Amino acid sequence: DHNKFALPVGATLDRFIMRKQEDFPYATGELSQLLRDIALAAKIVNREINRSGLIDIAGAYGNRNVQGEDQQKLDVIANIRFIRALRNGGEVCTIVSEEEDEMIQTGNTQGKYIVAIDPLDGSSNIDVNVSIGTIFSIYRRMSPTGTDGTAQDCLQPGTQQVAAGYVIYGSSTMLVYTTGNGVNGFTYDPSLGEFFLSHPDIVSPKTGTIYSINEGSSDSFSEGVAAFVAHCKENNFSARYIGSLVADFHRNLLKGGIYIYPATKKAPQGKLRLLYECNTLAFIVEQAGGKASNGRRRTMEIEPDNLHERCPLFIGSTELVEKAEAFLAKEQASA
Ligand code: P6P
Secondary structure: OOOHHOOOOOOHHHHHHHHHHHHHOOOOOOOHHHHHHHHHHHHHHHHHHHHHHHHHOOOOOOOOOOOOOOHHHHHHHHHHHHHHHHHHOOOOOEEEOOOOOEEEEEEOOOEEEEEEEEEEEEEHHHHHHEEEEEEEEEEOOOOOOOOOOOHHOOOOHHHHEEEEEEEEOOOOOOEEEEOOOOOOHHHHOOOOOEEEEEEOOOOOOOOOEEEEEHHHHHOOHHHHHHHHHHHHHHOOOOEEOOOOOOHHHHHHHHHHHHEEOOOOOOOOOOOOOEEEEHHHHHHHHHHHHEEEEEEOHHHHHHOOOOOOOOOEEEEHHHHHHHHHHHHHHHHHOOO
């Protein structure tokens, strides 16, 4: 059992990746290298985020660049940095990014992997100092190497994910990811430029008393969603909604709870994207013992039709997601 080699808290991400690779005798190291490339980009984006507040008062700190160009939007910077790190790393042939309408070919036609990524989700929160995040999924290409990746390579169901993770740029910056053998969290020490294992083998509580949903849209909740929210209130749940998906998800993962982005009038398919938000967090939550669905179907079994399609998301502690699904099923039955 892989816990025999469990690494101590404080092990570096690099040592952890190497140790986990040893668990796979036929591993050739490409996935390990890809994970390192993502961690590098996360460190760079972390630095840009921490500096961004200062650049706004550029005069005093001289952070405006030599052309005197204005500070680019952080999500644009994050997109550039992750694409560059993945291109230079050589393991990825094609990228789907929230920031790009079309899939991006890196030119690494020998690359075995596809990455779907939201480089900086919730970036509207950055200038009010609320935590934001990077969300990524990794798939193995199905098309032969030696060519660019194809649309089919990018439209695989979430069950085909090889790895999934997020970076939360918060009071501390953390990288949380899974390769299908549990979920591990690493905390970044900027003074050393290293991620250290801080949350080994994360297991999410089976139930909880936190519910996260934007009740500003409650007028357009379906009967089932409204009934579940009423159930939470009758049972003295706490309402916790940061409005930054990674922050809300991370808190519920550790403490137990449910996050819901349902279909609303403004967002009839929900607001969150299947490829690089819902599927990514669904893989992580399932690996931590939780559950994720669109209210009726397991998120990871949904066959994507297009790169940026949205879907409703009910995600978190198994018992809470199943409770919400029961209310939706009752609504369906009485419809
Ligand atoms: P609403 C941020 O824009 C985001 O994509 C997620 O990070 C967040 O959970 C959600 O949208 C918030 O959306 O409609 O509640 O403001």
